Amino acid sequence: MTQPTMTLPPAVIGRPAAPPAALTAAAQVAIRVLRKFVRTPGLWAMGIVQSALFLFAFRYVFGGAAHVPGSSYVDYLVPGYVATIVLFTGGGIAVAVADDRAQGLTDRLLSLPIPRLALVLGRASADFATNVWSILFTAAAGFLFGFRLVDGAAHALGALGLCLVYGVVFTVVFMVIGLFAPNAQAAQGMSMIAFVLAFISSTYVPVATMPGWLQAFARYQPITPMVDAVHAQLAGSTSDVALALAWSAALLLVFTPIAVLRYRRA
Amino acid sequence: MSDQVPLLEASGLTVRFGKVTALDGFDLVAGTGQLLAILGPNGAGKTTFVRAVATLVRPAGGTLRVLGHDVAGDPIAVRREIGLAGQFAAVEPTMTGLENLQMTARLFGHRRRAAARAAATVIDLLDLGAVAGRRCATYSGGQRRRLDLGASLVGAPRLLLLDEPTTGLDPVSRREVWAAVRGLAQAGTNVLLTTHYLEEADELADHVVIIDHGRAVAAGPLAELKANIGRDVIEVEVSQPGQLPAAAQVLSAVTGSEPRVDPLVHRASVTVGSASQPGAAALAAVLTGLAGQHVSVGEIGVRRPTLDEVFLTLTGHRAGRQGQPESAGRRLQGSAR
Numbered sequence: 001m002t003q004p005t006m007t008l009p010p011a012v013i014g015r016p017a018a019p020p021a022a023l024t025a026a027a028q029v030a031i032r033v034l035r036k037f038v039r040t041p042g043l044w045a046m047g048i049v050q051s052a053l054f055l056f057a058f059r060y061v062f063g064g065a066a067h068v069p070g071s072s073y074v075d076y077l078v079p080g081y082v083a084t085i086v087l088f089t090g091g092g093i094a095v096a097v098a099d100d101r102a103q104g105l106t107d108r109l110l111s112l113p114i115p116r117l118a119l120v121l122g123r124a125s126a127d128f129a130t131n132v133w134s135i136l137f138t139a140a141a142g143f144l145f146g147f148r149l150v151d152g153a154a155h156a157l158g159a160l161g162l163c164l165v166y167g168v169v170f171t172v173v174f175m176v177i178g179l180f181a182p183n184a185q186a187a188q189g190m191s192m193i194a195f196v197l198a199f200i201s202s203t204y205v206p207v208a209t210m211p212g213w214l215q216a217f218a219r220y221q222p223i224t225p226m227v228d229a230v231h232a233q234l235a236g237s238t239s240d241v242a243l244a245l246a247w248s249a250a251l252l253l254v255f256t257p258i259a260v261l262r263y264r265r266a
Numbered sequence: 267m268s269d270q271v272p273l274l275e276a277s278g279l280t281v282r283f284g285k286v287t288a289l290d291g292f293d294l295v296a297g298t299g300q301l302l303a304i305l306g307p308n309g310a311g312k313t314t315f316v317r318a319v320a321t322l323v324r325p326a327g328g329t330l331r332v333l334g335h336d337v338a339g340d341p342i343a344v345r346r347e348i349g350l351a352g353q354f355a356a357v358e359p360t361m362t363g364l365e366n367l368q369m370t371a372r373l374f375g376h377r378r379r380a381a382a383r384a385a386a387t388v389i390d391l392l393d394l395g396a397v398a399g400r401r402c403a404t405y406s407g408g409q410r411r412r413l414d415l416g417a418s419l420v421g422a423p424r425l426l427l428l429d430e431p432t433t434g435l436d437p438v439s440r441r442e443v444w445a446a447v448r449g450l451a452q453a454g455t456n457v458l459l460t461t462h463y464l465e466e467a468d469e470l471a472d473h474v475v476i477i478d479h480g481r482a483v484a485a486g487p488l489a490e491l492k493a494n495i496g497r498d499v500i501e502v503e504v505s506q507p508g509q510l511p512a513a514a515q516v517l518s519a520v521t522g523s524e525p526r527v528d529p530l531v532h533r534a535s536v537t538v539g540s541a542s543q544p545g546a547a548a549l550a551a552v553l554t555g556l557a558g559q560h561v562s563v564g565e566i567g568v569r570r571p572t573l574d575e576v577f578l579t580l581t582g583h584r585a586g587r588q589g590q591p592e593s594a595g596r597r598l599q600g601s602a603r
């Protein structure tokens with residue numbers, strides 16, 4: 001009891017003068033997420049292999065039977081496919097977030113003297129980077145499978161920009177799913193909601209070809225305007241872009257505070 | 267001076283998760299300069315207490331101070347004093363031991379150079395030099411645990427929190443971790459550890475708090491607790507089931523306490539009467555008594571009480587959650603989880 005409180009590590013290591021700056025902490029958190037991604041082939045390779053396989057199937061297997069007015073099927077398919085690919089690969093973010101919680105990594109991070117916001121920021125930036133990887137790879141696969149820009153490369157940048165915005169939005173959405181899932185398997189299951197949104201939208205076929213009751217859902221959920229805006233950008237038009245950006249902003253405004261609050265008491 | 271400030275002061279600490287009350291008016295006062303163990307069965311509230319100390323759960327009632335800082339009022343100050351090694355080894359498996367330590371050191375607030383130095387020191391301290399450059403996915407359970415311990419140390423915390431540091435480890439790894447924890451404590455680090463192994467508390471702790479259903483049911487220096495509740499147990503296994511009552515009678519006559527009889531395994535056991543009557547002395551009397559009754563003994567011995575028996579003495583119920591069948595309590599003795 002009367003022993004001095006001098007502890008071995010302080011004697012040898014010395015205590016840090018102050019907690020880390022928020023950006024330093026965020027960078028450390030991000031570096032860890034990225035290292036894990038890059039060093040686990042199951043993470044960086046599986047997503048894109050799957051993405052390429054499905055694109056292949058839609059393009060060459062179903063594509064022959066699919067007819068869309070005004071363009072070849074591959075030119076219709078690829079823009080929406082790239083825009084929504086994060087709905088499929090982003091499930092990995094939810095799984096990773098849930099896993100970190102189950103493994104105690106989140107507890108360790110939360111017990112350190114760093115701002116909660118730095119945790120969310122670091123995590124989200126790194127996860128966004130993984131989404132960029134999926135988007136760029138899928139776009140490359142699209143070109144490989146026969147997609148051509150009809151209207152020059154300039155408009156393609158606007159379309160890509162939109163896809164990246166969606167990448168940010170769904171990073172946060174999947175983080176929230178991961179934060180609410182009790183474990184990794186559940187996170188995987190909950191991420192399937194995203195499939196429904198992608199399939200019942202204008203991504204693969206025009207909404208007008210669906211039965212009426214389904215059209216109602218397809219038209220008024222966020223994915224359809226998001227995909228339509230990408231198509232419009234490629235054609236040099238801005239129709240649907242405002243709506244897509246409004247949806248993106250709304251989703252971010254709802255999900256970001258949920259993520260931050262949930263992290264506080266994760 | 268901080269020497270006068272208690273390490274931990276919990277008063278009426280209550281934590282609820284929905285309908286579950288994980289800590290139910292938990293009281294504890296512990297001074298600095300010692301190794302404190304929270305001993306209790308699964309579900310008793312050990313992890314919840316550690317998480318409360320680590321500012322990870324918000325108490326519904328009561329107060330908790332860590333080295334004088336209130337966890338609710340000044341969580342940042344608390345976080346600067348502690349290092350947490352949770353129930354699972356929280357290291358990133360795809361990173362090397364060194365990378366894990368450096369990352370955590372940066373997150374504690376060390377600059378790059380200081381972080382590298384801190385990581386190197388901890389690697390030496392915990393004898394991880396041979397594996398520091400390898401990814402943690404390749405580590406043994408004991409190496410992982412020690413690295414996790416190291417990660418909680420790189421910020422030079424004044425209080426180390428270890429939640430069940432050896433659960434799920436094989437005996438060799440367990441001893442490795444014990445040695446590391448003992449070394450840290452001897453060098454003066456304040457350690458709070460939780461365990462459901464009586465043996466572990468026995469091995470490491472200066473001060474023990476026994477927790478059950480979210481309450482502290484006994485607390486004190488280990489020697490004192492042992493004298494009061496941790497008495498030796500004599501256990502007899504008879505060769506012929508019919509002689510079990512006779513054996514029980516001998517146990518009762520020699521020790522003056524009520525024996526426990528388990529007909530399924532032909533065993534009778536009894537807690538030795540008082541601290542002044544050591545188990546070995548009573549054992550001689552029991553042997554003589556059994557011979558006198560012509561009871562043929564299959565096996566006999568003196569052993570330390572199990573956590574179950576300590577609980578039975580303290581609380582009048584077995585160590586399992588209340589309402590669960592007895593066997594749930596027994597499983598505790600094995601390596602749960």
Ligand SMILES: Nc1ncnc2c1ncn2[C@@H]1O[C@H](COP(=O)(O)OP(=O)(O)O)[C@@H](O)[C@H]1O
Nearest residue numbers: 283286287288307308309310311312313314315
């Ligand atoms: N996050 C949580 N949500 C709901 N119940 C919980 C949570 N954490 C712990 N509990 C419950 O609180 C009680 C105490 O749990 P815990 O502190 O983990 O016990 P121990 O670590 O001693 O095994 C248990 O009944 C457990 O189910």
Ligand SMILES: [Mg+2]
Nearest residue numbers: 312313353430
């Ligand atoms: Mg526990």
